Amino acid sequence: MSSGVPGEGTLPRRNRSTGVLPPLDRLPPSLAGNRSLPYPAIDTELAELRLQIPGVTGCVLGGVDGLLITHTMPDGARPEDLAALAASTYGLGRQIGLSLGQGPFRQSTVRNATGYLSVYAVTDQALLAVVGQDTVNVARLHLHAPGVADRLAALLAGNR
Helix, strand or coil, X not given: CCCCCCCCCCCCCCCCCCCCCCCCCCCCCCCCCCCCCCHHHHHHHHHHHHHHCCCEEEEEEEECCCCEEEECCXXXXXXXXXXXXXXXXXXXXXXXXXXXXXXXXXXXXXXECCEEEEEEEXXXXXXXXXXXXXXXXXXXXXXXXXXXXXXXXXXXXXXX
């Protein structure tokens, strides 16, 4: 039932007698700044999702470490911040899944007054964040985005 994410099986707990946390697993290197990634193909996938779903204003591919890999956000947006927010959303969703025994993180959506942020697991190292207006068809987004995440995972795997 492990997804390959370090520490995925159990939440770290303090030992009551010593107050010591268990040792952490080693994390894989960040994908941010990796020049060998197939950026044109990745950007095409992100752009096509934006075109397929009316109301999507942009997409971010970021690492679970919160660092930006690439994006299709409009000018004036802050994709670095969105990558960090996606990682925070992933971290919260991951802990909820572990606490409830529901398995690894797959997707989370936050609805705000005028829009949405949906975060999808791509690999154990990468996340897809999709920003949408309040008019976006969230069901349609949830139907198409996992396929995009799968294709992005294949592109990232081809790089290893």
